[in-house]
Amino acid sequence: GESVGLHLPTLSVQEGDNSIINCAYSNSASDYFIWYKQESGKGPQFIIDIRSNMDKRQGQRVTVLLNKTVKHLSLQIAATQPGDSAVYFCAENNKGASYDKVIFGPGTSLSVIP
Amino acid sequence: EAGVAQSPRYKIIEKRQSVAFWCNPISGHATLYWYQQILGQGPKLLIQFQNNGVVDDSQLPKDRFSAERLKGVDSTLKIQPAKLEDSAVYLCASSPTGYGMNTEAFFGQGTRLTVV
Structure with missing residues (x-):
């Protein structure tokens, strides 16, 4: 079935x-992946995405790694700041015949601990 | 540019009552999404519009939920009658042409619904 899951529900960093x-x-047919950041009381905000034919993509202070062999995705945030405190969601895109579906x-x- | 606007921000209703949420997407965005986000979970897609046509409503509980997007711009989501398990944040999002690399969806702040 369709499912996207996270290994760690909570993370505290200095x-x-x-x-x-x-x-x-779980869906090996997903063609790209997205990371979203959601702060309290706000809607999710796009951070970075990566296509399935890539294994790494870098943004400003963020890097996404994709390992298709084990169906694993990670988001690395460098020099974490208090403003990075939020809930982070990964999402996978399933490309359909006429539209994309994001899960x-x-x-x-x-x-983030000050 | 203005973001996705949603109203109301909060709503408390009794079970079996009706409620409606409104969304104004970013100007020019063809695709509009309604998501339900239960506390502690990721957003779940309820319905997706392309202009004023529905492309996916497979997870919309059609016996009580309905949505429309008149003239391919604003959209309303209605629940009638509401159940306790409908308590959630309802998020509206829009994107220029649907999900794809470099065409991410932009989310509104959501409407927090509490059913008592």
Whole structure:
């Protein structure tokens, strides 16, 4: 069936350290993956995405790694800041004949300790 | 540019009552999504519109939920009658042409519904 899951439901890191948020997915046909950040009381906000034919993509302070062999995705945040505290969702995109369908995972709550 | 607007922000109703949520997507965005987010879970897609046509409503409980997107712009989501398990945040999102690399969806702040 369709499912996207996260290994760690909560993560606490010291300010300035690097954070790694992991995600497992089950649909090997998914053609790309997205990471979203959701702050309290707000809707999810796009962080970075990666196509299935890539294994790494970098953004500003964030890096996404994709390992298709084990169906694993990770989001690395460098020099974590208090403003990074939020719930992070990975989502996988299933490309259909006429439209794409995005399935969200359950999320990981990241807390940054000052 | 203005973001996705949703109203109301909060709503408390009794079970078996009706409720409606409104969404105004980003101007020019063809695709509109309604998600249900239960506390502690990821958003679950309820319905997806492409312009004013439905492309996916497979997870919409059609016996009580309905949605429309008149003229391919604003959208309303209705629940009638509400059940306790409908308590959640209802998120609206829009994207220019549907999900795809570099065409991410933009989310509104959501409507938090509490059914008592």
